[in-house]
Structure formats: C-alpha cells, structure tokens
Amino acid sequence: MPRTVVVSDIHLGAIPAAAERAFVGFLERVPELGDDLLINGDLFDFWFEYREVVPRGHFATLTALRALVDHGVAIRFLGGNHDAWGGSFLADEVGLDLVEGPAVLDVGGRRAYVAHGDGLGGGDWGYRLLKRASRSRVGRALFRAVHPDLGVPVARRASATGDKRAAGPGPETSRADRLAEHARRLLENREDLDLVIFGHTHRPELEEVGPGRFYLNAGDWIHHRSHAVVSPREIRLEREEAPGGADRGGRPGVAGREPGEVF
Numbered sequence: 001m002p003r004t005v006v007v008s009d010i011h012l013g014a015i016p017a018a019a020e021r022a023f024v025g026f027l028e029r030v031p032e033l034g035d036d037l038l039i040n041g042d043l044f045d046f047w048f049e050y051r052e053v054v055p056r057g058h059f060a061t062l063t064a065l066r067a068l069v070d071h072g073v074a075i076r077f078l079g080g081n082h083d084a085w086g087g088s089f090l091a092d093e094v095g096l097d098l099v100e101g102p103a104v105l106d107v108g109g110r111r112a113y114v115a116h117g118d119g120l121g122g123g124d125w126g127y128r129l130l131k132r133a134s135r136s137r138v139g140r141a142l143f144r145a146v147h148p149d150l151g152v153p154v155a156r157r158a159s160a161t162g163d164k165r166a167a168g169p170g171p172e173t174s175r176a177d178r179l180a181e182h183a184r185r186l187l188e189n190r191e192d193l194d195l196v197i198f199g200h201t202h203r204p205e206l207e208e209v210g211p212g213r214f215y216l217n218a219g220d221w222i223h224h225r226s227h228a229v230v231s232p233r234e235i236r237l238e239r240e241e242a243p244g245g246a247d248r249g250g251r252p253g254v255a256g257r258e259p260g261e262v263f
Contacts, residue, residue, distance in 0.1 A: 001231055002035055002036075002106075002108055002109045002231060002232070003033070003034035003035050003036075003108055003229055003230070003231045004034055004035070004037070004038055004107045004108035004229070004230045004231075005030050005033050005034040005037045005038070005227060005229055006037075006038045006040060006197060006216065006218045006227060006228040006230060007026075007037070007038075007039055007040070007218050007221070007226075007227045007228075008039065008040035008041050008042060008080070008116070008200075008219070008220065009041065009042045009080070009199050009200065009202050009218075009219070009220035009221065009222065010023055010039075010043050010044075010220070010221040011044070011045040011082065011220070011221065011222055012043060012044045012045060012057070012058045012061060013044060013045040013046060013057060013058070014045035014222070015045075019222075020058070020061060021060070022221075022225065022240060023061060023221055023225075024060050024061055024064045026227070026240060027064040027065065027068060028067075030073060031068070031073055033227075033229055034108075034229050034231075035073070035074075036073055036074040036075070037068065037073055037074070037075045037076070038075075038076050038078070038105075038107060038114070038197075039075065039076070039077045039096075040078050040114060040115075040116055040197060040198070040199040040218060041078055041079055041080025041081070041083070041084075041101075041117075041118075041199045041200065042080035042083060042116065042200070043061075043077065043080075043083055044058065044082060044083040045082050046082055046083065047079075047082070047083035047085060047086060047090075048085040049085060049086065049087035049088070049089050049090070054089045062094055065094050065095070065096065066093075066094050066095055069094070069095035070095075074097065075095065075096050075097065076096070076097045076099050077090065077096040077097065077098055077099065078098075078099040078100070078101045078114060078115070078116060079100075079101075079116070080116040080118060080199060080200065081119075081200070086098050099114075101114055101115040101116055102114065102115035102120075104192075104193070107195060107197065107230050108230030108231045108232065108235075109230075109232035110194040110195045110230060110232065111192060111193055111194045111195070112193070112194065112195040112196065112197050112230075113186055113190070113193050113195070113196045113197070114196075114197045115197075115198060116198070116200050117179050117198035117199055117217075118200050120179060120182050120198070121175070121178035121179040121181065121182035175201055176201035176203045176205075176217075179198050179200065179201055179217075180205060180207070180217075182198075183196040183198060183209070183215035184207075184209050184215065187209045187210060187213050187214075187215065188210075194213055194214070195213070195214050195215075195216060195235075196214075196215050196216070197217070197218070198215075198216075198217050199217060199218060201217060202220035202222060202223065202224070203217060204217060204218065204220075204224055204226045204237055204239070205219075205237075206228070206235060206237045214235055216228055216230070216235060216237070218237070219237075219239075224239055225239055226238065226239045226240070227239075227240075
C-alpha cells in the first residue's frame with residue numbers, strides 16, 4: 001500500500017538551528033513513515049541556483065535528502081514563493097524530482113491537485129504579477145546577473161518569514177480561509193480529484209469536503225513542525241513532539257481536524 005509523506009514551509013534559513021536539526025531527524029525517519037516524500041514548497045526561506053554556485057548553508061539537510069534518495073525514497077519538490085528557482089544542483093546532485101505546480105500527481109495512491117498555494121484563492125494581484133515576472137526567463141536572467149554576495153542577502157532581507165516567526169503561530173486567517181475555499185471549489189468542480197494539497201498558509205488542515213475527498217495542508221516547521229502521511233486507507237496529520245512528549249510550539253488554529261487526528 002503506497003504511503004506518501006507530505007511536508008511544506010520549513011523555511012530553512014529563517015528557523016533556529018535547533019529546528020533545522022529536528023527537521024534533519026525527521027528526514028531520517030521518513031523511510032519508517034512512508035515510501036516517498038513530497039515537499040510542497042518553501043523548503044528554503046530563499047533558494048536560487050546560479051550556473052556555478054548555490055546559496056551557502058543547510059548542508060545537513062541536503063545531505064539527509066540525498067541519503068533518502070540513495071535509500072530508494074523518491075522525493076518530489078514543488079517550489080514555493082521562496083524557493084521556486086531550483087535547478088540542476090537540486091535535481092542532479094541532491095536527486096530531487098523538481099515539479100512545477102500546480103500539478104496533478106499520484107500522492108499515496110490518491111489523485112491529487114498539488115500547489116504551494118501562493119497567488120491562488122483570489123486577491124494578491126500585486127504578488128501575482130511579481131510572481132510571473134520573477135519566474136520568467138528574463139526575471140531569472142536579471143537576478144543571475146547580480147553577484148551572489150549582493151543578491152542573496154538582499155533577497156533574504158526581503159523575506160517576511162522572520163516577522164511571522166516573531167508574531168507567533170497565528171496565521172493570516174483571511175488568506176488561509178481563501179485558500180481552503182479554493183480547495184473546496186476544486187473538489188466540487190473536478191470529479192477526477194480525490195485530494196487537494198496546498199501549503200503557504202502555515203496552518204495545518206485536513207478537511208473531508210465530500211465522501212472520500214479531502215483538502216490537506218501539511219502546515220509548517222516554524223510553529224507546528226507538522227507533516228502528513230497519505231495512503232489509500234487513511235490520511236494522517238501529525239506533529240513532531242519535543243523530548244518527553246510535549247508539543248513544540250502553540251496549538252495550531254485548524255479548520256477541520258488538528259494534527260494527530262486521522263481520516
């Protein structure tokens with residue numbers, strides 16, 4: 001029975017070193033949890049591949065990902081709004097299967113519509129224009145022309161992830177609600193889908209929209225350290241625990257089921 005582990009919004013580079021070590025420990029357990037891994041965007045708080053260099057850091061995580069691939073675990077990586085510029089290093093050196101979203105994929109034996117979620121669900125018109133420009137060939141070429149010692153720090157300073165971390169686990173509710181409603185509409189209008197998977201909102205969610213048809217958001221590793229496991233039999237939304245069994249971080253605001261419950 002196929003089992004896919006789903007995780008999103010780790011934001012390496014914007015989380016404490018202890019959180020990254022915990023994520024590496026989680027990756028080491030992936031073969032026990034499932035057969036393959038889907039990373040649904042924002043693994044990095046910023047990632048851009050130049051022709052000859054990549055951003056410094058996260059060696060332990062990249063090594064753990066490569067070890068999973070060598071162990072026979074397929075890893076699909078769909079870039080988010082912070083790391084959509086993956087290239088040959090992630091594909092050839094680390095072994096990730098780079099997926100351009102939105103995409104319809106087999107996830108744990110279910111037909112799933114998968115997208116990070118940025119720019120979906122209405123609103124964010126300014127961001128949608130920026131997204132199209134920054135991911136175009138011209139946009140990539142312009143950024144690549146800037147020396148990494150200048151471009152990478154500027155991009156990292158432009159990230160708002162640090163502000164979200166300081167503000168605590170409360171997400172932008174309106175954006176999360178819009179994205180959940182977008183997922184419901186997709187499932188209502190497309191009979192070929194069993195599952196819609198989004199990230200981006202940092203809010204773990206698991207909702208049965210119709211009999212056997214679900215919306216899943218795996219949450220984040222900034223506040224919840226959550227992940228999901230999808231199989232034909234069930235969908236589990238779980239959260240990592242601190243030593244001794246105490247939850248890390250605050251209780252998430254969840255529509256539907258909270259981490260630890262199962263459909």
